[in-house]
Amino acid sequence: MNGKKIMVVDDEKDILDFFTIFLKQKNYEVVVASSGEEALIKAHLEKPNLIFLDIMMPKMDGWEVLKLLKLDEETARIPVAMLSARTEAKDKVRGLQEGAVDYICKPFSPRELLKKIEHIIGQQQPA
């Protein structure tokens, strides 16, 4: 393990499974959440180094989760990257405006994703 913890939030189990397998291969510790509520609790408990957040989820959508993460002092400083099937520019802009560090469109290239992770976490200051 390289000591970095990544949280993935998505209501699709297949996606969570993929992330788990893929990121573990790259020596990252993985925390999964399949709903917004679960995400908020686990983010608070686990304090991951990076959160991938799906937008289109039932009950609480990604935007709401993002807002609540940023409101909570404990989780506000964790970098969040939005994940979405929506590719419209205005969604990308909204993501950045509301505090996300990146906006990744589905389907994404895992290679590219790895580069992004390194870029984001690599920049992080030690807590």
Added chain:
Amino acid sequence: MANLRFSAPRSIKAKYAVAFSALVTFFLILSMSVQVTLQRGELRREIDISSLSYALLARKPICEAYEIYYNSGYYKFREIMLDHMKMNPDLLHVSVIDVNGWQLFDSYELNEGFESFRREQRRAVEDSEVLKRVRSLDSSKRVVRASDGAEMLEIVAPYVEEWGHHKYSVKYLFSYASLQSKINSLFLQAALYSLAAIIAAVLLAYYLSSKITKPLVELSGMSQDIARGNYGRTIFISTGDEVEGLAKSFNKMSTDLARNIGELEESRQKLIRANEELKQLDRLKSDILANVSHELRTPLTTIRGYTESMADGLLGVITTEQEKGLRVMERSLNRLSSTIGQLLEFSRLQSGKINLDMRTFDILLLARLILNNLREEFEMRQIYVDLDVAEDLPLVRADEEKIAQVIENLVTNSVKFTPPGGKIEVSAREGAEGVTVSIRDNGVGIPEKELPHIFDHFHQVDGTSTRKYGGLGLGLAIVKQLLDAHGIMIAVASKEGIGSQFSFTLPAEREQDVEAQLKHIPAT
């Protein structure tokens, strides 16, 4: 109330009241004056006549009484004279004067006392005028004025004895006091009549004018009511005159208005409902699109994820054959992804109006970014790409994301139709109208008869089952839609076997434009 006195009357009532009263007053004053003048003349004449006849009748008894009693039985004389004075209340003064001018008797002595007068003996008449009249054999009269200004009638009547001897005359002074009181009572009468007449006139004026104003006020109130929104109110007036005519027209107008507004309101409601429905449909479309997008892209995510990971050996060692297969899968996935992307984008553009997010940006940077993203594709297809943009090119103003899409689609299109070893050139030049962006290739070109149709939806140059070039035929359609939204035209030049060139012109943002824009920023 003070200022009311000086302003012209405003209401019809007041106008009528003032007019009527003025008229009545004028005529009353006129008739009063005429009346009084006539009456006064009459009355005076009456007094004159009665005084004169009295004077003439009384001279004999007075003079005889004087002769008999004055010196011997004064009190008897006094009594007789007093009776005379009482009999004629207008009689102020009597005096007996002899033809030599001596005043023998003066009625003042009846008051003052016989003694004092007698002591003064006879007084002489100084007025020569009177003397003359006393001496005359004719009776005469004249009007004299007392010290207080009151008018009196002075009559001098000669007394001629039976045998023609004229020894004395009697001078009388009659007052016009009764005249005055009669005149005064006339005035009073006239004043009372005037008052009554004026009151009657004002009442009449009020009554007549209210006949007019009442329906008018009603009409006015009704109009205001309609103005407040109670359309269709009608008024009932049956005065039989022009006001009734007005009321009828008014009613017609009111009902017409009510009907028209009713119709308008209905249409408005219909429009509102239709608008709501449209909005709902719009929302529905957006939701469906988002849902479709999600459903298509989510499975693709896992497929791509595993394919790439496996190809990179992350999930275990793989054979060369397996790797080849996986790479093919990757490429297919990309193609599928791109097609889905185009379809969804096209759908999105079709279903909603395009909102432009206008920005000022550097076309050079944008072009570089796009070409960089497509680098792998170029390498794989062995196509040489050249970016020819001057360094000092002005910034352009447009929706950056959409122009990015435009350039990407045009380049992708060129890539599709350019064989390996070919060249694509992306250039941007400053012109009179702005910055002209061109994408040129030396690929297969477009047949002349296809040129007018290349921007049509789903258009394929070769639509047969043995298609050489894949794709949906949406890339150029999307380009056209996005540029149309900006009001920008796309130009295409092409020759089969030689190549194609697509170009469009973006408005340039010059420094003065920026400055001008800065000037419009409100001070904070």
